[in-house]
Amino acid sequence: MIDDIHAARDAALKRLDDADTLDHVTRLQSELLGKKGDLATLKSALGRLATLDDKRVAGQALHEAVTAVEVAATARGEDLRRAEEAERIEAERIDLTEVTSRPGRGHAHLVTQAWERLEDLFVGMGFQIAEGPEVETEWHNFEALNMGANHPARNEFDTLFTDHVPPGGTLGSTVLRTHTSPVQLRAMLAQEPPIYIVAPGRAYRRDTPDATHMPVFHQIEGLVVDEGITMAHLAGTIEAFTKAFFGAGFTTRLRP
Incomplete structure (x- = not known):
């Protein structure tokens, strides 16, 4: 029976070690240490052992196995809780030394x-x-x-x-x-x-x-x-301004 207890303990510890979320650990803890778990089944079988010494030795081994599973479940839960907290903190972290682009300053009217x-x-x-x-x-x-x-x-x-x-x-x-x-x-x-x-x-x-x-x-x-200024200078200035401001496809016309 001692071998069965050790096998049940090792299997429980392996499943806890493979758990990757807090919810998973909580479900395993209820399953492994509950009334339908392998360790509970072994505990109910203690009464069928032949001698008191066998019952004492098996009971001590079973107690140690249950304690090991409880400790492992608590430790695994704490590890996952710390990992989730670290992940949340990292996601919310603001690097004050990080170089960012300057915010837009808008445009002139x-x-x-x-x-x-x-x-x-x-x-x-x-x-x-x-x-x-x-x-x-x-x-x-x-x-x-x-x-x-x-x-x-x-x-x-x-x-x-x-x-x-x-x-x-x-x-x-x-x-x-x-x-x-x-x-x-x-x-x-x-x-x-x-x-x-x-x-x-x-x-x-x-x-x-x-x-x-x-x-x-x-x-x-x-x-x-100025001296020598004529209407031709005015027309040329207006034409140059029109093309520069509105585009080469625009032209002007002076009417008397």
Whole structure:
């Protein structure tokens, strides 16, 4: 019977060693140490042994076998539990030293992209970029450009007036510029010819915002003041700009 006990023990230990999940170990533990297991069957057979010494020796061997299976089941369960925990930790691990790609920074607004591209094109053709204030005096925005006091563009229904009072000015004498033409004026006042500038920028008109209207919009104007300039230079500049900005398949036409 001792050989049967050792064989049952070794078979139980082998099955526990082959278990690869905690659930498997739990099921084996119930099966091997339960009432229907081989060791339980051997225990019920102790009463059929002939002598007390045989029963004592077999009982001691059976107790040791059951203890060995219980210890092995506990140890195997702990090993698998630690392995599963290590696998989970590894899956959740964050390597703070790992080099990653930088997150995307987005893109410039379409208007900004067009603005920058326009500037690059005209600078490439020899123009300078001119800028001016968006809050302008009425003189720079209207009068110096031959827009007298009765000009329709100076009506409050079209123009946004501000509360800013410039030096020497009066209340209501400043506006949000209605075009970028004051930049041309300021350029001519600030420098002598030759002048080759473009003036991109925001302009403002009183308008109700909707899908196609906004009180702020963008313009670009060009100014050339030099000797020997003709309409041919204007036409050539517009043609070169059109092909560079829109593509070689586009052309222009000037009408008198």
